Amino acid sequence: MYITLSAENRPDTSLLAQDKGHRTSPRTLLKKGKHLYREGDEVERIYQVETGVVRLTRMLEDGRRQVIAFGYPGDIIGFPADGCHHTDCEALVDTTLQAYNRAALDHGNGDPDLHMALLHAALREISAMQDHVMMLGRKSAAEKVASFLNVITQRYGEDLGVYRQIDLPMSRSDIADFLGLTTETVSRAFTALRLSGVIALDGAQTIIVMQPAMLQDLSRGSN
Amino acid sequence: MYITLSAENRPDTSLLAQDKGHRTSPRTLLKKGKHLYREGDEVERIYQVETGVVRLTRMLEDGRRQVIAFGYPGDIIGFPADGCHHTDCEALVDTTLQAYNRAALDHGNGDPDLHMALLHAALREISAMQDHVMMLGRKSAAEKVASFLNVITQRYGEDLGVYRQIDLPMSRSDIADFLGLTTETVSRAFTALRLSGVIALDGAQTIIVMQPAMLQDLSRGSN
DNA sequence: CGACTCCTTGAGCAGCTTCAATCGATGTGG
DNA sequence: CCACATCGATTGAAGCTGCTCAAGGAGTCG
Secondary structure (H helix, E strand, C coil), X not given: CCCCCCCCCCCCCCCCXXXXXXXXXXXXXXXXXXXXXXXXXXXXXXEEEEECCEEEEEECCCCCEEEEEEECCCCEECCCECCECCCEEEECXXXXXXXXXXXXXXXXXXXXXXXXXXXXXXXXXXXXXXXXHHHHHHCCHHHXXXXXXXXXXXXXXXXXXXXXXXXXXXXXXXXXXXXXXXXXXXXXXXXXXXXXXXXXXXXXXXXXXXXXXXXXXXXXXXX | CCCCCCCCCCCCCCCCCCCCXXXXXXXXXXXXXXXXXXXXXXXXXXEEEEECCEEEEEECCCCCEEEEEEECXXXXXXXXXXXXXXXXXXXXXXXXXXXXXXXXXXXXXXXXXXXXXXXXXXXXXXXXXHHHHHHHHHCCHHHHHHHHHHHHHHHHCEEECCEEEEECCCCHHHHHHHHCCCHHHHHHHHHHHHHCCCEEEECCCEEEECCHHHHHHHHCCCC
């Protein structure tokens, strides 16, 4: 799950099949800016994002922050490690989530389909995090920003004739903390992409990708 | 699985419980320097490392390399993404692995215990990769090297009286590609740790950690 | 309309990389 | 057994990318 995956289509319907009592509540609403859970909390439920976007972050003692992932509709969030959450989860916009009982992880709750869906969601997340690691470790600032925009565009962009349009629910600072950069560097990369005609900005949040192929080239380091 | 996890004890016996025919072969031997699979290969089996160490790497078109993880005994490797491997896997030393049928992922092969063990292994890997992401995105070169040595020491080090000793089966270049640095920077960080008395070197591969607590402090950025 | 927050832009600096040379360990052939 | 070749690790010097610090601009909400 999550942003960093190389472009591929996502089964965008509810992954966890017809439930048989695993839902602990029919639906959770999380207002913009509210936390779903925090680092260290015991995991009681896992969630699938239905609408909206959440941000998973982790902090170092001295305040340095890393955005681990953004959770878009269809993504499963809240996988435990040693029974605890290792990230904070906050809604970037009003978000609805489907809650599932944590017990579904430990024993399929008697439902093999659910268990398998969770395992496959975990495998997708591993793959996404591998992309993230590759990007953080070995790409330049410009490539990181291009990669980020490229994935968002391919996965969540809307067709706009020859162009594509995306809406970014996260701040420059969120993007910077996702990419291991500073807000200034992210901003400069946006400006450079705008000046070279690859993207156009309509406000800070709305982006029109004028040259999707070029964006993809840049994300791969083809200078 | 994998290196980056914050220190915690690992259930170090064979995770996949008494098998019931899932093994496709009783054991696989992989000689040092040999590949178990390559990026793009179809996933036919998944493996648990029994002895030895493997290295999972990914490459960009222009040759830049990122080490995604090191696989130590007990770790599960070969999780598929879209049915394919997204990393190369190479043995750093002679390694033995237990192979399991890939079908165990898709349907538990009728064995709920196996399925659950795989899911939990996947969750552990997600947690480890979150640590890796945090490190790559937000730690300095010195902190990265200290973090790496700290984890290896805590997880795989041998007690040596008050000190601890570790053997590094990977080259400086492997470490650099794991940490998103160059070999020169890694080497300089090793030298700095040696000059400050935190570690001592016996050849390039064997390290004696003289001040484990200090190493841990450095890994957290407490300068 | 004003205050706040976020984004952008600029200038200088620091950390890491790059390029290059030396050192050291390992292995091989004479 | 020793000379030599080779590969990885270390060290040095210079350069560049991205960070820090600072100021100004733009959008938003009361």
